Amino acid sequence: MIKATSPCWTRRQWMAAAAGLAAPRIHAAPAAPSSPVALARCPAYDNRVLAGMRKMFDQLGGIGALVSGKTVAVKINMTGSPRDRTGYRPAWDTRWSHPVVIAAAVHLIGEAGARRVRILEGSTEDDHPLEENFLIGGWDPADLLAAAPKVEMENTGFLGYGKEYKRLKVSDGGLVYSEFDVNHSYSECDVMVSIAKLKEHEQTGLSLSLKNMVGIVPGTVYGDSAGYDQPAERPYGALTMFHKGNRQPPEGTPPEKDPQSSREPGYRIPRIAVDLVRARPVDLAIIDGIEAQTAGSGASLDAGSPRKIRLVNPAILIASRNPVCADAVAAAAMGFDPMASRGTPPFENCDSTLELAEQAGIGARDLKKLEIRGATIAAVRTPFR
Amino acid sequence: MPESIPFRWPASWADAANLELLKGAPIDCIAGDAPPPFSLGGLPFVRLDKDRPPEGLNLQEGVWPGVVAATRKDTAGGGATGAAWVDSNASVVRLAQLRKPGKMVWLTYTPPAGNTVVPLDGFVKPITEAEAYGAHWVIALDGFFAGQIAKRDEKALGQWQRMMAALRFAQSRRGQRPWEPVAPLTVASTFEGDDKLLSEEFLNLAPRRHLAYRALLASDIGARSFAGQKAVIYLENTPPRGAVLASLLEFAQAGGLLIAPLGTVDSPPEERRSEHSVRRAGKGRVAMPLQKWEDPFTLVDQVHVLLSHREDPVQMWNGADVDAFYVASPNQDRAVARLVPYASGPTLPITLSFRKTYRRARVVTLAGEKAVQPARGQLGTEIAVPEFTDYAEVELED
Incomplete structure (x- = not known):
């Protein structure tokens, strides 16, 4: 459980908790669901990725029943500027979902009978077609568009190809937000796939398939460019509204539930991630841990960070129908305890998204309750600290 | 003198x-x-x-x-x-x-x-x-x-x-003075009159988006060849007429992308892209803005998308405040990318990716020079440029 002694609680929350109301507190679901997790060694971004992922999907019981005849949204991770690299290493190798992994997933989803596959990511700095941001990052998107029949891409950081934003409701009412306005792509899909990178995050400890979903919101509504009367036309800037709660979304967009709640990023972002996953559930989580970086989710760390980015080669792929289960195995593969709470690495300065997601009933994080198929964690563990 | x-x-x-x-x-x-x-x-x-x-x-x-x-x-x-x-x-x-x-x-x-x-x-x-x-x-x-x-x-x-x-x-390096910019885009304008600020600022801001260009006076349209160019923007809010229009349309019909003000042509648009309506013109396309051009920084970005970053002759990573002025010798067998950083202090490690394949490369700074091995990247020949201050250039040879 998230401890009631969490230092980020406001006086109001303390009083609510003391009164038994426990306003921001989430009671654990009686038994968070668990799904098998496929864990595979994959040493490089080559043709072994497709073979490995095919085997992993088989280990999960196949994906045909999930995707056949469906429109499948594939939320990838392209955090930060496409013009930044960690040293000389392309972002694909360090902090982004690698195109070879995306292409393999798209190919297999198409092969399993998906009617349409839509690769999605929201830029926080432009309203380019997503294809252009692949090019800016240094990758030809043609590979991905040809990976299966009827593959499309969309930059979901703004209205994109939609005419209006679509509203997603958070089941159970939400922790910070009860509803979100998003690009049409996230409501006009039958299946949601989250393809994340195996990485840490300065403010949430980990950035895996759950945290990846924070990127489904448009910067025009929740980013620094958002207007007060209405969404901006183009996105730019960070999601400061999410991180610091410095303001509410534009008029007409549902505000957060309690503007008096903690403004601390380490309190807010894990909860918002959980809210978003409950608003747009993840049906298939894939984590690219073939190559990665430690310490942070961007090409550089926050000023004053005592840590240094280190390039690592965990050489693994993880997949599960449940994002919490996938992330728990990923955390363990990174050398962390998925049962850790605030104050324990990697959650030194934040609440655990895994813990909150488990309490919200999204999925189980206790390795003892998880069935891991393929490699063992002990065989693949690559300590990030 | x-x-x-x-x-x-x-x-x-x-x-x-x-x-x-x-x-x-x-x-x-x-x-x-x-x-x-x-x-x-x-x-x-x-x-x-x-x-x-x-x-x-x-x-x-x-x-x-x-x-x-x-x-x-x-x-x-x-x-x-x-x-x-x-x-x-x-x-x-x-x-x-x-x-x-x-x-x-x-x-x-x-x-x-x-x-x-x-x-x-x-x-x-x-x-x-x-x-x-x-x-x-x-x-x-x-x-x-x-x-x-x-x-x-x-x-x-x-x-x-x-x-x-x-x-x-x-x-x-005086011998390189006649070398011409390697750029897929020509920016043609009078650079005068009501649109002077728009056109001049476009040139000023294009490097911020790493959009390589050649500039051309509107009066020279027709006199200079657009050979090798992928796109031409006629950067005036008044449509071109007469011989100027004919030259620009000839470029489009031969396969180029003409970006021109509202009212330049009246054929029906086929698609909308980057706040422009785009229509076929022979083997090429004509793009016109949905609304009059006003913001030069936004326009630079829109033009870059209309052209596509695929056409960038050189790409740069970790150089947000660095200009890469890429010029080539008349017969194109030698080239240099001049890197001008604007922030104080050393740059980050920069990667350049050239669409053209080069066999030899040297990174030259005010402190010395070093031969570097061009590496094959996903979109071109990549050169790693170590941190530097004030200036560096990458010299390239076929």
């Missing part, structure tokens, strides 16, 4: 003693509003009168180059989209060269006055920036620097020597 390198004599240097400093330096004339009241030891004096420039010169004021500091401690100044605001002379020089070909551009700005303090090591960048674009900066010291040199302060003299070394470096 055009090849002379000018130095503005500091007001505080009241006698000729400091002429000694210029012995052996690549400076070969004194420039200013009025000559100092003593003999210049044989050095010519050039009066900086913009209305009556000396023969062969084109005097432009320019700005002190750099990233504009913000009032807050933790951030640089920003443009409308949050990108750092850069004061650059690149477009001033290139436009001056376009308007008066064959004349050497001298930038006459002086160090910032008021509360702005220029560190002594900040005087190299104005030299390297001007020289990268084929111009000279009229070297000007501020009061502090001039005073320290007059006192023969070791640090100040060391920085002076760095400045002179930067000039010698640039002199050694």
Whole structure:
């Protein structure tokens, strides 16, 4: 459980908790669901990725029943500027979902009978077609568009190809937000796939398939460019509204539930991630841990960070129908305890998204309750600290 | 005179003693509003009168180059989209060269006055920036620097020597002056009238988005070939007519992308892209804005998307405040990408990716040079450029 002694609680929350109301507190679901997790060694971004992922999907019981005849949204991770690299290493190798992994997933989803596959990511700095941001990052998107029949891409950081934003409701009412306005792509899909990178995050400890979903919101509504009367036309800037709660979304967009709640990023972002996953559930989580970086989710760390980015080669792929289960195995593969709470690495300065997601009933994080198929964690563990 | 390198004599240097400093330096004339009241030891004096420039010169004021500091401690100044605001002379020089070909551009700005303090090591960048674009900066010291040199302060003299070394470096590259920019886009405009600000700012801001361009006066459309160009933007809000329109449409019909103001053609659009409606024209396309062009920074981005980043002849990573001016020899077998950083201090490690394949490459900085092995990247030939200050260039050979 998230401890009631969490230092980020406001006086109001303390009083609510003391009164038994426990306003921001989430009671654990009686038994968070668990799904098998496929864990595979994959040493490089080559043709072994497709073979490995095919085997992993088989280990999960196949994906045909999930995707056949469906429109499948594939939320990838392209955090930060496409013009930044960690040293000389392309972002694909360090902090982004690698195109070879995306292409393999798209190919297999198409092969399993998906009617349409839509690769999605929201830029926080432009309203380019997503294809252009692949090019800016240094990758030809043609590979991905040809990976299966009827593959499309969309930059979901703004209205994109939609005419209006679509509203997603958070089941159970939400922790910070009860509803979100998003690009049409996230409501006009039958299946949601989250393809994340195996990485840490300065403010949430980990950035895996759950945290990846924070990127489904448009910067025009929740980013620094958002207007007060209405969404901006183009996105730019960070999601400061999410991180610091410095303001509410534009008029007409549902505000957060309690503007008096903690403004601390380490309190807010894990909860918002959980809210978003409950608003747009993840049906298939894939984590690219073939190559990665430690310490942070961007090409550089926050000023004053005592840590240094280190390039690592965990050489693994993880997949599960449940994002919490996938992330728990990923955390363990990174050398962390998925049962850790605030104050324990990697959650030194934040609440655990895994813990909150488990309490919200999204999925189980206790390795003892998880069935891991393929490699063992002990065989693949690559300590990030 | 055009090849002379000018130095503005500091007001505080009241006698000729400091002429000694210029012995052996690549400076070969004194420039200013009025000559100092003593003999210049044989050095010519050039009066900086913009209305009556000396023969062969084109005097432009320019700005002190750099990233504009913000009032807050933790951030640089920003443009409308949050990108750092850069004061650059690149477009001033290139436009001056376009308007008066064959004349050497001298930038006459002086160090910032008021509360702005220029560190002594900040005087190299104005030299390297001007020289990268084929111009000279009229070297000007501020009061502090001039005073320290007059006192023969070791640090100040060391920085002076760095400045002179930067000039010698640039002199050694004079043979590259005729090299032309490698760019898929021609920006054609009168650069005058109601749209002067829009067109000039487009040129100024294009490097912020790493959009490579060639500039062309509207009056020269038809006289200059668009061979090798992927796109032409006719950057006026009044549609082209007559022979100008015919030349531009000919380019589009042959397979190019013409980006032109509202009302240029009236055929029905096939698609909407990047706030423009796009229609077929022969083998090519014509894109017109949905609304009149107003914001040059947004327009640069829209044009880049219309053209596609796939057409970038060079891409750069970790160089948000760095201009990459990429020029090639007339027969294209040699090329150089001149890297001009605008922030102070060392750059990050930069990666350049060239669409063209080169067999040999050297990274040259003011501190030395190093052969580097071009690596095959996903979209082209990648070159790793280590951290540097003030200036670097990547020399390339087939």
